[in-house]
Amino acid sequence: MASVFTRRIIAYVIDFFVVSAFMWIISYLLSIFAGPQNFNFFYPAFTVIAPIIILVYFIFLEKTKGSTVGKSLMYLRVVSRNGYRISWIQAIVRNLTKIFWFPIIFDWAIGKLLTRKDRLLGVFTKTVVVNEIE
Template identity: 65%
Template structure:
């Protein structure tokens, strides 16, 4: 049986595929709406839209379901350290570093240096727990 940490990494990779599929669908719809002549005009805003959509995905899925698709597939769940479901501020703050790869690596590294979980999990008093096999 894999550790929670290993399953979290796999869950994050799975979530990358979910977000990528969602972005492909959005891109295709934009192409259909704006046509091939205006694609450049639309896609110049993608670097700004992608982080927002990633944040929305993680925040909404963890707030309402307690887990993103990847976490659910890996039988993981996000909870407050007091055992309750996470609040809106907790969902927002704990997912801020998931916008790009580099911030989440620093979040994890700083957490390891401080001998805790991810730094933002520590700040928001949240924990990723095993939801059972």
């Protein structure tokens, strides 16, 4: 089986498609509600709506289920370092860089440089992604 790091990347790509599907549904419903001629009025709101959907998706699922859809499919789970479920604060802080793809690269790179273990926010929140297949 692939390493946990590789599966985390695959899980993130899967989650990207899941969130994209949610945004497609929302934009479709909005276009029906607003009509095609008024949709351009609502389109700029997606710069605010998209990050909110992303944050809600990752925060809610990691807090309540311990994993997102992608992590579940890759048999990964997020837990506190003490082995318990993560708190709401841990879920919020660890997912702040997932608003856009660019900050998560810095989060990972800085975490590797400083701690040689995990993402910087994972270290800061004392959370870890564990393998469920052991």
